[in-house]
Amino acid sequence: xxxxxxxxxGAIGGVxxxxxxxxxxxxxxxxxxxxxxxxxxxxxxxFKAMIFKYSKEVTPKIMEYWKATAADHAKLGCKYLxxxxxxxxxxxxxxxxxxxxFNQASDVIKAExxxxxxxxxxxNMEFNRVATKEQQEKVKGNPFAAFMxxxxxxxxxxxxxxxxxxxxxxxxxxxxxxxxxxxVEYIKKxxxxxxxxxxxxxxxxxxxxxxxxxxxFKKAYExxxxxxxxxxxxxxxxxxxxxxxxxxAAYLQAAPFVK
Ligand code: MG
Numbered sequence: 001x002x003x004x005x006x007x008x009x010g011a012i013g014g015v016x017x018x019x020x021x022x023x024x025x026x027x028x029x030x031x032x033x034x035x036x037x038x039x040x041x042x043x044x045x046x047f048k049a050m051i052f053k054y055s056k057e058v059t060p061k062i063m064e065y066w067k068a069t070a071a072d073h074a075k076l077g078c079k080y081l082x083x084x085x086x087x088x089x090x091x092x093x094x095x096x097x098x099x100x101x102f103n104q105a106s107d108v109i110k111a112e113x114x115x116x117x118x119x120x121x122x123x124n125m126e127f128n129r130v131a132t133k134e135q136q137e138k139v140k141g142n143p144f145a146a147f148m149x150x151x152x153x154x155x156x157x158x159x160x161x162x163x164x165x166x167x168x169x170x171x172x173x174x175x176x177x178x179x180x181x182x183x184v185e186y187i188k189k190x191x192x193x194x195x196x197x198x199x200x201x202x203x204x205x206x207x208x209x210x211x212x213x214x215x216x217f218k219k220a221y222e223x224x225x226x227x228x229x230x231x232x233x234x235x236x237x238x239x240x241x242x243x244x245x246x247x248x249a250a251y252l253q254a255a256p257f258v259k
Pocket of ligand 1: 198
């Protein structure tokens with residue numbers, strides 16, 4: 001089973017999407033999930049086209065993107081459609097607007113035939129905090145303010161302000177740890193919201209020693225997780241993706257905690 005990254009304008013990594021689907025199927029792989037980020041299709045530069053600053057004005061462009069993208073992914077037979085990048089959020093108001101747009105996007109996605117709605121994947125910046133004026137005032141002048149947790153974590157606001165019937169979460173356990181969180185606590189606390197996982201380490205699974213995979217898997221099975229994907233990104237030792245995939249698969253196959 002495969003989760004895509006690299007969809008754009010009816011193609012995947014530049015290959016027409018139905019040809020890509022056939023290539024995957026010929027290799028024994030089924031595409032069930034895809035990472036996509038809203039772009040303004042009127043801008044040709046793919047990086048400049050990415051929409052990060054959400055507003056009422058840009059919402060129709062975002063919905064236009066989701067409509068076409070969801071229709072394409074329904075044709076691919078995709079079950080999960082997931083946004084992997086955080087829009088700009090520096091205040092509670094911005095967080096609320098982003099959550100409203102996620103909810104709205106979910107309706108558009110469902111209408112195109114993807115019943116699971118809108119999925120969201122985190123990195124570490126979702127564990128940054130935003131603080132209201134009142135929250136900032138409370139610690140003003142306190143010499144220990146730098147050590148205090150002031151305000152709310154963006155991820156928690158996303159969980160609070162998105163509709164559970166519309167938006168689910170794909171927790172990337174590695175990026176949660178990089179955000180100084182315990183993914184097990186989140187999986188436990190939000191068992192009804194976290195539906196799928198990114199099982200990821202700094203590179204090859206198990207190599208860094210910083211990921212508590214036994215506890216992560218234990219808790220994930222307990223809540224009835226729907227699935228997980230192994231993700232490889234950012235190797236700095238010159239290994240190929242194939243080596244990384246082989247070694248990570250070997251790690252999971254040998255792990256007594258993986259069912
Ligand atoms: Mg990930």
